[in-house]
Amino acid sequence: MRTQDNQLKALAEKYEAGLCTPEEFKQIRDWYDSFETEGYPLPGDDEIKRAAGEATTRAINWVAKHQKPARIRMLWLPILKIAAALLLVASAGLLIFKAAHHGAQPIVWLQVSTAPGIKKQVTLPDGSVISLNSGSTITYPETFSSNIREIKLSGEAFFTVVHDPRHPFIVHTRQVRVQVLGTSYNIHAYPGETNTEVAVATGKVGVWGSSDKNKKVYMLIPGEQLAYNSASKRYAKSNLLVADIGSWQQNVLNFRMETLENISKSLSQQYGVTFTFKDRSLLNKRFQLKVKKESLANILKLLSISGGNFPYHISGKKVTIG
Known part of the structure; x- marks a missing residue:
């Protein structure tokens, strides 16, 4: 259990810095998904305070043992900072659990739809811009949460996402989910159509199936398109001219x-x-x-x-x- 906790702490730090690999993103998603399916064994407030105090004491004793006495006073502040960081990571699960289950403010969702033959541009709370094709709908929160930016799409849209490595941007469609930190790309996901397509104009994009059990992540770079066929349950990657991606806007x-x-x-x-x-x-x-x-x-x-x-x-x- 201790080894798993250490791994989760390391992943949490990389996630906050926006340095996770696709495989690590998958581990984090599995961890968060466990909240919904089986719950997570979270310690009480007293236990977290006790563990944080114990970590601080251990750090101070280590310095006293290995450093010269004259340097101990100079090292107090960084030690306390390290202990505070450990406390923050250790209590992250509890904070998330409390926000989700005890008195969290309800999310106010906004929806924008376009009629056939009509296109519309929408600016999100973070400044990201969505060009919405005709016959499409986006649903997004009035205010993004503190750790993630999530929206829902039915239809087709071109996204120009503001870069923010600390707050991943995720688009949910019926068949796939798309995650970026900041880039531009097109998603074609009309209901009733067999294919859902994601094409990248700039940056890097991660795509995985909404219902895939293995949650394999497909990484796309500019000029690449990934198509998911709901009938065959297969993915196919192809190349496009970047100039053609989102050309429906013109x-x-x-x-x-x-x-x-x-x-x-x-x-x-x-x-x-x-x-x-x-x-x-x-x-x-x-x-x-x-x-x-x-x-x-x-x-x-x-x-x-x-x-x-x-x-x-x-x-x-x-x-x-x-």
Whole structure:
């Protein structure tokens, strides 16, 4: 037990300094997750004070034994600082437990949503900026907690996160969680779609599954994209042009060998229309297309030509394919 406590103390110090490796982040997440599942054996206030006093006494005795008498007085202040640091680490679990279970202030959550065809920019309490794509929703606290910045996303957004190594920034989606200290990246996580995608423009990003038991962390650098397929339960990493990441902010639609079914979902979000497929065989037909600020009619015309001139019809907010 003592060895485990020492390891947790060392991890806590590295975490506070923003120096944890992905594997160490996993250990810390497992530790914190244990609060929710099985609880954590926390000492009482008297025990923590006793242990802190004992640590201070041991430190002073060590100095008295190993240093010259003239230097002992000079070392008192640093010793007390070390003892205070030990007390802080030792009581961290208790403080977290009390904040979570005894009189913690309720978190006030704010929500911002965009309608189909509408994009919006949101500035978070820490100054980070989120560009929210159409048909998307973010949920975030009115004030971030003292040790972490967490938000929830449904849909697509481009994040420009203020760098803060002491307060990791975590985005929760239905399929994955994304953690950074400060960087810019895009998350595509629309409900009802098979793929959830994370692409990095600057910095480094850690990604892991929301329900993965092993909680393996995938690290991404600029120009890399990680896609999680909810049907196959598999991850796939690929490379992108950095300039293409988040290009939807400039009204650019970029489909890379995408199925017509997924393209229709994207067009529904961007133009506020619904699609009906009379010819179901067209659903899995794949297309490569990149257009900017084009009308829906022109996009469908380009898709039809490259797809063998399949028939389509636009009637108000309804599109019929086949």
